[in-house]
Amino acid sequence: MSAQQLGESVKQRFGDKVISFSVPQPDQLYLTVTSDSIVPVAEYLYKDQGCRFIINSGTDRRQQRGKFLITHFFAQDKEKFYIAVHTEVDEDEPQIDSITPSVPAANWSERETRDMVGVVPTGHPDPRRLVLSDDWPEDLFPLRWDVEHGVKPPSVEGVAPERLAPPEGASVVPIGPYFPVLEEPAYFRVFVEGEEVVGADYRGFYSHRGVEKLGCSVLTYNQIPFIAERICGICGFVHSCSYCQAVERAAGIEVPPRAEYIRTIMLELERIESHTLWLGIAGHIIGFDTVLMQTWRMREPLMWLCERISGNRKTYGMNLVGGVRRDIKPEIYDDIRQVLTDIEREWQELYDAIPGDSTLMARLQGTGILPTEVARSLGAAGPTARGSGLAIDVRVDHPFAAYDRLEVTKCVYDGCDNLARTLVRLDETVDSIKIIRQALQDMPEGPIMAEIDEEIPAGCEGMSAVEAPRGEVFHWVLTGTENRPERWRVRAPTYANLQNVPPMLEGNALADVPICIGSYDPCFSCTERMEIVDVNSGQVRVYSQEEILNGDYRRQDD
Amino acid sequence: MIASKLKEAILCLRPGLVTLKYPFQPHPPEEDFRGYPEVDADKCIGCGGCAAVCPARAIMIQDIDQNTRRIVRLLERCIFCGRCADVCPEDAITMTKQFELSSDMGREDMESECQVFMATCQRCGRCYEPATPLDRIMQPGFRHDEIKRGGQDSPYEPVKPA
Numbered sequence: 001m002s003a004q005q006l007g008e009s010v011k012q013r014f015g016d017k018v019i020s021f022s023v024p025q026p027d028q029l030y031l032t033v034t035s036d037s038i039v040p041v042a043e044y045l046y047k048d049q050g051c052r053f054i055i056n057s058g059t060d061r062r063q064q065r066g067k068f069l070i071t072h073f074f075a076q077d078k079e080k081f082y083i084a085v086h087t088e089v090d091e092d093e094p095q096i097d098s099i100t101p102s103v104p105a106a107n108w109s110e111r112e113t114r115d116m117v118g119v120v121p122t123g124h125p126d127p128r129r130l131v132l133s134d135d136w137p138e139d140l141f142p143l144r145w146d147v148e149h150g151v152k153p154p155s156v157e158g159v160a161p162e163r164l165a166p167p168e169g170a171s172v173v174p175i176g177p178y179f180p181v182l183e184e185p186a187y188f189r190v191f192v193e194g195e196e197v198v199g200a201d202y203r204g205f206y207s208h209r210g211v212e213k214l215g216c217s218v219l220t221y222n223q224i225p226f227i228a229e230r231i232c233g234i235c236g237f238v239h240s241c242s243y244c245q246a247v248e249r250a251a252g253i254e255v256p257p258r259a260e261y262i263r264t265i266m267l268e269l270e271r272i273e274s275h276t277l278w279l280g281i282a283g284h285i286i287g288f289d290t291v292l293m294q295t296w297r298m299r300e301p302l303m304w305l306c307e308r309i310s311g312n313r314k315t316y317g318m319n320l321v322g323g324v325r326r327d328i329k330p331e332i333y334d335d336i337r338q339v340l341t342d343i344e345r346e347w348q349e350l351y352d353a354i355p356g357d358s359t360l361m362a363r364l365q366g367t368g369i370l371p372t373e374v375a376r377s378l379g380a381a382g383p384t385a386r387g388s389g390l391a392i393d394v395r396v397d398h399p400f401a402a403y404d405r406l407e408v409t410k411c412v413y414d415g416c417d418n419l420a421r422t423l424v425r426l427d428e429t430v431d432s433i434k435i436i437r438q439a440l441q442d443m444p445e446g447p448i449m450a451e452i453d454e455e456i457p458a459g460c461e462g463m464s465a466v467e468a469p470r471g472e473v474f475h476w477v478l479t480g481t482e483n484r485p486e487r488w489r490v491r492a493p494t495y496a497n498l499q500n501v502p503p504m505l506e507g508n509a510l511a512d513v514p515i516c517i518g519s520y521d522p523c524f525s526c527t528e529r530m531e532i533v534d535v536n537s538g539q540v541r542v543y544s545q546e547e548i549l550n551g552d553y554r555r556q557d558d
Numbered sequence: 559m560i561a562s563k564l565k566e567a568i569l570c571l572r573p574g575l576v577t578l579k580y581p582f583q584p585h586p587p588e589e590d591f592r593g594y595p596e597v598d599a600d601k602c603i604g605c606g607g608c609a610a611v612c613p614a615r616a617i618m619i620q621d622i623d624q625n626t627r628r629i630v631r632l633l634e635r636c637i638f639c640g641r642c643a644d645v646c647p648e649d650a651i652t653m654t655k656q657f658e659l660s661s662d663m664g665r666e667d668m669e670s671e672c673q674v675f676m677a678t679c680q681r682c683g684r685c686y687e688p689a690t691p692l693d694r695i696m697q698p699g700f701r702h703d704e705i706k707r708g709g710q711d712s713p714y715e716p717v718k719p720a
C-alpha cells in the first residue's frame with residue numbers, strides 16, 4: 001500500500017475524524033486527525049498496517065493557532081515511506097490520550113513531551129518525569145515559546161527521582177552514575193536475586209542540553225548543522241546530515257549529486273570509525289584488551305584520513321543546507337582506497353580469529369537475549385534490531401543521499417544475543433568499505449552546493465532519517481520565520497535502544513550486565529548523582545552533588 | 559582455540575610499536591586542517607559576516623560611534639568550524655594548523671579585539687553579501703548582548719550596544 005493509498009484508507013476508515021492528509025513526496029505522508037481519534041489511528045497504523053513507531057513531538061503553536069500540535073511519527077518500512085500524524089490540542093486543556101498502552105515504544109517520548117511542552121498523556125502506564133531534572137519547577141515547560149532560552153530556575157535540595165520498586169525479595173545493585181567501563185555517565189538500578197538479574201530501571205537525562213530549544217529560538221538555519229553535529233561525539237555527521245535533508249525537503253531544495261555522494265562517503269567512513277571503536281570497547285568490557293588496542297590502532301589511519309578530507313578527525317563540519325562545504329579532491333581517491341584496503345585486510349584477520357576464541361564466545365553467545373517481538377514492540381533500531389532478526393535499515397528501506405544508486409546489504413542475524421549484535425557490526429564494516437569503493441568509482445562531477453536564491457517559507461515541514469552506526473536517526477523540521485525553524489525534533493537511536501535494555505537484562509548473570517548494556521553501543525547523557533542502598537535497613541536515597549563533595553555519603557556511624 | 563590465539567598474536571606483533579612519542583615527536587596536521595583562526599586586522603572591513611554565520615556566537619560586533627566598529631572574538635567559545643573564514647569577503651581570516659592552544663595567561667588571553675574605522679555611511683559598499691539568504695543577518699545590531707564570557711558567575715559584563 002503506497003503512502004497515497006494508506007492516506008485514503010485511513011480517511012475511509014475513520015471518516016470525519018481525519019481532518020486532512022497530504023502526500024507532498026511519495027515517501028512522506030502527513031495526516032491530521034482529531035484529538036479523540038489519535039489512539040484508534042495509532043492502533044490501526046501500528047497493529048493492522050505493521051508500521052513502526054519512531055517518536056512523538058510536541059510543538060507550542062499557541063501564537064499561531066491557539067493550540068498545541070502533537071505529532072506521532074511512524075515508518076512503513078516495507079513500502080518505503082514515513083508517516084506523521086498531527087493532532088491539535090486546546091491550550092486550555094493540554095492533554096491527549098496516551099498511545100503507550102497500544103504502542104509500547106511511545107513510552108519515553110510521550111513523557112518527554114509532557115516534560116518539555118506540558119501536554120499530559122492521559123492513561124500513560126508510567127507517568128514519571130523523564131527528561132527534566134528533579135528540582136525543575138512543575139509548571140515551567142522549556143519548549144513553550146514564552147519560556148526564554150537559557151532560563152535557569154534556582155536549584156532545590158532534597159529532591160529525588162521516583163524509582164521503580166524492586167520485585168519482592170530482590171536486591172538493588174546500582175550501576176552508575178558513572179558507568180564503570182564505558183567511561184560515560186549512566187545510572188541503572190539492576191534488581192537481582194542472587195546472581196540473576198530480574199529487572200532494571202534507568203534514570204538519565206541529567207544533563208539535557210536543550211539543543212532543540214537552541215535551534216528553535218537562537219540559531220539560524222545554517223548555524224544549526226554545526227550544533228546538530230555536536231549531539232553525538234562519535235557519529236555527529238549523521239545528525240547534521242539528517243537535519244540538512246529535513247530542511248531541504250521542507251524547502252524543496254535539490255542537492256547536487258556530487259554532494260550526495262560526498263555525504264554518503266563521509267557517513268560510511270564514520271560508520272567504520274564507530275564500529276571499530278565499538279568493537280574495541282566491547283573487548284575492553286569483557287576484559288580482552290588486545291581487541292581494544294588492535295581495533296583502535298586500525299582506526300587511527302582512518303581518523304587521519306578524515307582529517308585530511310574534512311579538516312578535523314571528528315565533527316567534520318561539512319554539511320550545510322543545500323549541500324556540503326568541502327569537496328573530496330580526486331587526487332586523494334587513491335589514498336582513501338589504500339586506507340580502506342589496509343583496514344579490510346586486518347579486519348578480516350580479526351574476524352577469522354573471533355569465532356575460534358572460546359573466551360570471547362563464552363561471554364557473547366547466549367547472553368543479553370532480546371527477543372524479536374520485544375525489539376519490535378519497543379522500537380529497537382540499527383544493529384540492535386538487526387541482531388534480533390528485524391531486517392530494518394534506513395539505507396535500504398528509505399534511501400537518502402546516494403544510497404539509491406549504491407549496493408547496500410542488510411546485515412541481519414537472528415541470534416538475538418550479544419554475539420549476533422557483534423556479528424552485525426563486523427559484517428557492516430566490511431560492507432561499508434565496499435560502499436565507499438563503489439561511491440568513489442561512480443562519483444559524478446559537478447557542484448557541491450545548491451544555489452539557494454530565496455528564503456525558506458514558514459510553515460513547511462520535512463522528515464528525514466539517516467542510518468547512523470547505532471541505528472536510525474530521525475529529524476523533523478517545521479520551518480518558521482526569522483530564518484530559523486519553528487520546531488526541530490531529533491531522535492537519536494540510543495533513545496529507542498535504551499528502552500530495550502531492561503528486558504534485555506532479565507535472566508542474565510550480573511557479570512554479563514556490562515557487556516549487555518555495551519552491546520547496543522549506547523551514547524549516554526550526563527548524570528551527577530549517586531544512590532546508596534543501606535544494606536541493613538534496605539533504605540535507598542540519592543545524594544546531591546554537594547553532599548558527595550562534602551563526604552556526607554559516608555555511613556553515619558563511621 | 560590455539561589457532562585463534564595464534565592469529566591474534568600475529569595481528570598484534572606485525573605492526574610493532576606504533577605509539578608516537580608526542581610531544582617530542584609531533585604529528586603535524588594535514589594541509590586543510592581547521593585550527594586556530596588567525597585574523598588579519600588590516601584586511602578587516604567590519605562587514606560583520608563572520609558574526610552573522612558563527613554557530614557558536616563567538617564573535618561580537620559593537621558600533622562605538624558613527625565611525626568606529628569594535629569586533630571582539632571570544633576564542634573560548636570557538637568550535638573551529640571555519641565558517642567565518644569561508645564567508646569573509648576580504649580573506650582576512652585563515653584557519654591555521656595550530657592546535658596546541660592551552661594557555662596559562664588566564665581568560666583574557668582567549669579574547670581578541672580589533673577596531674575598524676568605518677566610513678560615515680556604514681552600509682554602502684561594506685555590507686556583507688551572503689551566498690545564500692540563509693546566512694543573512696536577520697536582526698540589525700547582532701545578538702552580542704546574549705553572549706557572556708565565562709560561566710554564569712563570571713563578573714564579566716556583557717557588552718551592551720552603544
